[in-house]
Amino acid sequence: MVHLITGYAGHGHVTAADDALYHSGVCGTGKYVMRTGTMFAASVESSNEITIGSGDLVNQGRHINIPTNATEKATINNGTQGKTRKDVIAIRYKQDASTGVESAELIVLQGTSVNTGQEPARPALKSGNLYEGDTIDDFPLYEVTLNNLNITAVTKLFVLMPTLSGMFDLIYPVGAIYMSAISVNPANLFGGTWEEIQGKFLLARDGSHAAGTTGGSENVTLTTEQIPAHSHTGGAHTHTGPSHTHTINSHGHSASCSTNGEHSHNVDRNKNAASGTARYAAQAASAKTTHGTTKNGSHAHSITIGGSGTLTSNAAGTGNTGSGGTVATSNTGGGQAHSNMPPYLAVYVWKRTK
Incomplete structure (x- = not known):
């Protein structure tokens, strides 16, 4: 009933x-x-x-x-x-x-x-x-x-029950944070005075970050000290040359030497005959005569090679150089700032001040 x-x-x-x-x-x-x-x-x-x-x-x-x-x-x-x-x-x-x-x-x-x-x-x-x-x-x-x-x-020993209006003061005391996906100022909902916080994430305080302090950057440019330690290495490698020819232009050669080479020959003859079994007779100044050839033989040489046409070697195939050692690369990168933002949902954030 x-x-x-x-x-x-x-x-x-x-x-x-x-x-x-x-x-x-x-x-x-x-x-x-x-x-x-x-x-x-x-x-x-x-x-x-x-x-x-x-x-x-x-x-x-x-x-x-x-x-x-x-x-x-x-x-x-x-x-x-x-x-x-x-x-x-x-x-x-x-x-x-x-x-x-x-x-x-x-x-x-x-x-x-x-x-x-x-x-x-x-x-x-x-x-x-x-x-x-x-x-x-x-x-x-x-x-x-x-x-x-x-x-x-x-x-x-007892607990005081808040009034309905005072209950909001317990839920959102001065210093409390209120978040919502709608733009209504919480002062219209709960009373008090509120300030909007824009463009900041919330961080749970710890020994290094006191409550109420701010910091951080939306974009970050890494310094040399912040880049992880690393190196760039080029491994053993070869270089390949494409098929090609070598060309020599048309040309000639000529050469000559100076006149030279004139000379003569002298021959000594002993008139004395040897006696007995002696192979040679004793030489005496009066018995010696000298006969010489007439000087001759002076001459020169001249060589001329006529110009030839253009010479071209046969085309060679590709070739590889020997394996080289390691190499270092040159600098690269633009040094620009990058976004430091994790995936996010933007909401309205308010802090009660009074």
């Missing part, structure tokens, strides 16, 4: 359970203090009393409050000299199992004292799941620390 919860029906039909489910849907299923009244502000009146101001809370959908301009007193038992202790101020929800009647009250749960210098434990709370039928649950408000006889600290 469908029920109209908030409409007029002519009779009572809205239950506490209906209201609790509605609050759970709006506020969440946990435990929250709303931003109303004094938000349960605590004021230490003495070593035995703390005043809790007005406020509203939601505990698993149950709405509990201390009315505006009203207060509640939380009584703290005396501390002990030389001891330390932690108490808890809480609001306890209860449901009578037989009647179903629900109630809430401010309570103080007392902890166990330990010697000064030790860390006391917080007292145990009642923790029930009201959605599953539990009938008791504690909502802690404050932890109260006592040293010796005095209250030395009152620590808040």
Whole structure:
């Protein structure tokens, strides 16, 4: 059967359970203090009393409050000299199992004292799941620390629920970044003051890059120090010459030598005859005569070779030189800047400044 919860029906039909489910849907299923009244502000009146101001809370959908301009007193038992202790101020929800009647009250749960210098434990709370039928649950408000006889600290234990407008301040506090594919200024969506960031990527900060700093370049020209170490080598190779001929133009040769070669010959003759068995007779000046030939033989030589036609060698085939050693190439490249951009999707980026 469908029920109209908030409409007029002519009779009572809205239950506490209906209201609790509605609050759970709006506020969440946990435990929250709303931003109303004094938000349960605590004021230490003495070593035995703390005043809790007005406020509203939601505990698993149950709405509990201390009315505006009203207060509640939380009584703290005396501390002990030389001891330390932690108490808890809480609001306890209860449901009578037989009647179903629900109630809430401010309570103080007392902890166990330990010697000064030790860390006391917080007292145990009642923790029930009201959605599953539990009938008791504690909502802690404050932890109260006592040293010796005095209250030395009152620590808040609850979470403040933001208003709908204040929720945007939690999601996007000052300094937050907002990104979108549409051009709407986030000030129109969430309030506050925003500045648009253009032409920059986001970098997660680390020890070398503090949050808020900028840097980098869209285009980069590599320096010599940035180019990877390398070399260019030409391996052993040969050079091939195409088929070709050699030509000698028409020409002649002539040569001559000077006149020379004139000479004569002299012959000595001994007139004495040898006697007996002697082969030669003794030479005497008076017996010697000399006869010579007439000088002659002077001459010269001249040679002339007539000019011939053009001489052409036969065409030679291709030829290869011997294998050479390694060579170094000359410089190349234009030294221009190159894009330093990874694949990207351009979006609108805003930073909240106020």
